[in-house]
Amino acid sequence: xxxxxxxxxxxxxxxxxxxxxxxxxxxxxxxxxxxxxxxxxxxxxxxxxxxxxxxxxxxxxxxxxxxxxxxxxxxxxxxxxxxxxxxxxxxxxxxxxxxxxxxxxxxxxxxxxxxxxxxxxxxxxxxxxxxxxxxxxxxxxxxxxxxxxxxxxxxxxxxxxxxxxxxxxxxxxxxxxxxxxxxxxxxxxxxxxxxxxxxxxxxxxxxxxxxxxxxxxxxxxxxxxxxxxxxxxxxxxx
Numbered sequence: 001x002x003x004x005x006x007x008x009x010x011x012x013x014x015x016x017x018x019x020x021x022x023x024x025x026x027x028x029x030x031x032x033x034x035x036x037x038x039x040x041x042x043x044x045x046x047x048x049x050x051x052x053x054x055x056x057x058x059x060x061x062x063x064x065x066x067x068x069x070x071x072x073x074x075x076x077x078x079x080x081x082x083x084x085x086x087x088x089x090x091x092x093x094x095x096x097x098x099x100x101x102x103x104x105x106x107x108x109x110x111x112x113x114x115x116x117x118x119x120x121x122x123x124x125x126x127x128x129x130x131x132x133x134x135x136x137x138x139x140x141x142x143x144x145x146x147x148x149x150x151x152x153x154x155x156x157x158x159x160x161x162x163x164x165x166x167x168x169x170x171x172x173x174x175x176x177x178x179x180x181x182x183x184x185x186x187x188x189x190x191x192x193x194x195x196x197x198x199x200x201x202x203x204x205x206x207x208x209x210x211x212x213x214x215x216x217x218x219x220x221x222x223x224x225x226x227x228x229x230x231x232x233x234x235x236x237x238x
Contacts, residue, residue, distance in 0.1 A: 032179040048130040059160035077161040089213030092206040201229040
């Protein structure tokens, strides 16, 4: 295997290396030098962020209108936040990187895995960075089940916490791949980890909003010890 002799390319660079490389930045999305306002407008013009944000706002507003606050209103969001590093890791490893499974004449290849492979092939294309809207259907069905099974105030808090966390994940992931570069050390570290996942080795650095899951589960190695993966663009599926 080839060992990297230089730092992995940033996700906002234009790579023109033929059929084996990455496509240039699409012209219909924010370009290098775009303002945060432009970045946000493009984000909110896509269906998935709108659905997630609307669900979060409705649930949060419902919880505020119900009132009658209790200790559960603190516990629920804390649990969601505490689980997020491992939720991200498990979904990234076992759902997004899932390879097609052949059963007889049929091939099982969920849309989430197919779209994620598209994302790895073209990580600078912001049109395919967001959560596929098809993947939001089971999330909305689960939210409906929560609304039916729990009392209204707890149901509203569970849904608001879950979709609020999903909205944060969606925004951070999108911002990492966008040409906008916040100056905070926290964001630079997140971005660096995710860039390595896309451009060096897809078997490591699965965290997006936080790297704790990688640290605990052993997928945040010393970069110098990791070889460049020949399947970082295809995830092993041509």
